[in-house]
Amino acid sequence: MKPPVSARPVKHSLTLSGHRTSVSLEDAFWQAFRAMADRDGLTINALAAQIDADRGDIGLASAIRVHVLRDAQRRD
Template sequence: MKPPVSARPVKHSLTLRGHRTSVSLEDAFWQAFRDLAARQDMTINALATRIDAERGDVGLASAIRVHVLRDLQAMRQT
C-alpha cells in the first residue's frame, strides 16, 4: 500500500544553469514532474531549466505546476 500523498508543499533543491534554488511543490506534482522528465529523457534539473527560461514573470513553482498540468491534459486528449 502506498503512503498517503501529502497536500503540503515539499521543498527540494534544483540546479538551474549552475545555480542552486529551492522549489516547493506538493508530492503529487513532484512525482508527475519526475515522470514527465523521464518520459522526455531529461533530468528534472534540465526540465526545470527549460521551464524557467520560458516562464516570464511567473514564479518557478507555479510554472512547473502549469507545465505538468498541461502535459497531463495533453496526454488525456490523445
C-alpha cells in the same frame, strides 16, 4: 504500496544554470514532474531549466505546476 500523497508543499533543491535554488511543490506535482522528466529522458534539473527559460514573470513553482497540468491535459 505507494506512500500517501501529501497536500503540503515539499521543498526540493534544483540546479539551474549552475545555481542552486529550491522549489516547493506538493507531492503529486513532484511525482508528475519526475515522471515527465523520465519519460522525456531528462533530469529534473534539465526539465526545470527548460520551464525556467519560458516562464516569463511567474514563479518557478507555479510555472512547473502549469507545465505539469498542461502535459496532463494534452495526454487526456
